[in-house]
Amino acid sequence: MKVIVYLSLLVALGFFAACGPPDRKSNQVFWDPDKDTAWQEHLAQQKNGSSVETSEGKKLFDMNCASCHFPDKDMTGPALKGARERWIENSSEENFYAFIQNSQNVIKDGDSYANELFRRWNNTVMTPHNVTKEEIDKIFDYVENFFPTVAVTS
Numbered sequence: 001m002k003v004i005v006y007l008s009l010l011v012a013l014g015f016f017a018a019c020g021p022p023d024r025k026s027n028q029v030f031w032d033p034d035k036d037t038a039w040q041e042h043l044a045q046q047k048n049g050s051s052v053e054t055s056e057g058k059k060l061f062d063m064n065c066a067s068c069h070f071p072d073k074d075m076t077g078p079a080l081k082g083a084r085e086r087w088i089e090n091s092s093e094e095n096f097y098a099f100i101q102n103s104q105n106v107i108k109d110g111d112s113y114a115n116e117l118f119r120r121w122n123n124t125v126m127t128p129h130n131v132t133k134e135e136i137d138k139i140f141d142y143v144e145n146f147f148p149t150v151a152v153t154s
Contacts, residue, residue: 057142064129065139071146077121080143087113100136102128 061071068076087096090113099106099114103126106114118124131139 055138055142057138057140060131060135060139061142064131068126071143072148076124077126078117080140081146083143084140090116097133097136099126100129101131104128 065080069078069080071079072081073079084093084096087093087099091111095106095111095114099111099117103114103118107118
């Protein structure tokens with residue numbers, strides 16, 4: 001019986017020691033929007049009416065991409081933020097445009113990066129898109145400047 005009492009006391013002391021005194025300050029770091037310069041630039045764009053949220057790039061993204069892609073995280077297809085740079089590093093900018101316009105043509109032409117993406121995404125066929133290079137540039141201007149919506153609570 002004494003062993004159970006001693007073990008119970010030992011567990012209780014361990015619990016209280018782990019919690020620390022109630023007045024101890026937390027070392028946890030929180031995001032400070034006032035110190036985040038990219039966030040401040042985004043807010044300034046919204047105030048000036050030139051926000052990416054209202055841009056043609058967002059409209060094009062919503063019409064052509066949003067059913068399968070998020071700008072900043074994977075969905076049915078990969079996150080698009082940084083995609084242009086990944087294409088340039090692994091293939092070419094020309095194939096970046098061609099893949100968006102008709103991915104199957106680039107895959108059939110034997111591009112190794114296109115085939116790698118196709119395999120990585122379970123051989124999911126990306127729908128061909130009737131968009132120009134200029135429209136793709138607008139979409140990716142939106143994607144690269146995308147900030148997720150942050151709920152503000154008070």
